[in-house]
Amino acid sequence: MEKKKLVRIFDKQAIRYEKNRESEKQQKMRKSLINKAEGEVLELAVGAGANFPYYPPEVKVTAADFSKAMLERAKDAAKINHVNAEFICSDIEELQFEDHSFDTIVSTLSFCSYENPLIMMGKIQQWCKPSGKILLLEHGISTNRFVASIQKILNPILYRTIGCHHTRDILEMTRESGLSVDRIESYYFNMIRVIWAKPGTRRFS
Numbered sequence: 026m027e028k029k030k031l032v033r034i035f036d037k038q039a040i041r042y043e044k045n046r047e048s049e050k051q052q053k054m055r056k057s058l059i060n061k062a063e064g065e066v067l068e069l070a071v072g073a074g075a076n077f078p079y080y081p082p083e084v085k086v087t088a089a090d091f092s093k094a095m096l097e098r099a100k101d102a103a104k105i106n107h108v109n110a111e112f113i114c115s116d117i118e119e120l121q122f123e124d125h126s127f128d129t130i131v132s133t134l135s136f137c138s139y140e141n142p143l144i145m146m147g148k149i150q151q152w153c154k155p156s157g158k159i160l161l162l163e164h165g166i167s168t169n170r171f172v173a174s175i176q177k178i179l180n181p182i183l184y185r186t187i188g189c190h191h192t193r194d195i196l197e198m199t200r201e202s203g204l205s206v207d208r209i210e211s212y213y214f215n216m217i218r219v220i221w222a223k224p225g226t227r228r229f230s
Contacts, residue, residue: 031138034186034188035091035188037094039092042073042095042098045073050212058133058221059080060079061129061160061221063083063128064085064157065084066085066087066127066128067130068086068087068130068132069089069117069132070117070134071089071096071099072134074098074100074103075102077102078102080108082107084108085110086109087110087111088113089120091114096114099112118145120148124151125151126152127152127153128154129157130149130159131161132149132163133162133163134163136163136198137164137189137191137193138188138190143201146199146201146204150224155223157224158222159204159222159223160221161199161222164189164191164217164218166216167215168215195220199220204224204225205224207222
């Protein structure tokens with residue numbers, strides 16, 4: 026899909042993202058992941074700032090998203106939750122940072138939308154300090170055959186309407202990228218993966 030069209034799709038969803046009230050289980054997932062963030066944090070595809078209630082008070086967050094409408098909601102969320110944050114409006118796949126720039130890199134539900142997710146998986150490892158943390162909450166293809174078959178049928182429609190793929194294999198992606206995984210939790214027929222990790226040794230150009 027053309028990137029400008031994808032941005033428009035997410036711009037239109039900004040109000041819904043802001044008003045979305047996640048279940049208690051979903052909130053616990055975010056909290057258990059995000060409260061492990063430390064130091065200088067890069068959050069990819071920050072959306073409307075759903076993670077901001079869970080950041081430790083001492084972190085500094087660089088929050089990036091390609092949707093201006095989403096960033097406006099995220100700025101409000103940062104103020105409400107007293108998060109020290111700077112905001113970048115950019116295509117995430119075009120971002121450039123020096124290697125080892127961040128203590129923690131956070132991505133929640135963003136790898137479904139990248140054109141080249143494996144390359145992005147490599148970039149975040151380069152941007153993260155060798156001793157840093159990579160915290161992921163991502164959705165993808167279920168290990169349940171029946172659920173996966175439904176995902177495959179609906180995927181083209183869902184991508185056109187809400188801008189994300191539902192059939193990516195998140196665990197295979199982490200393995201292929203060389204990410205060093207410390208812990209994984211899986212939910213909803215293994216469609217949701219919560220991953221605590223650190224950079225591996227593989228390099229991406």
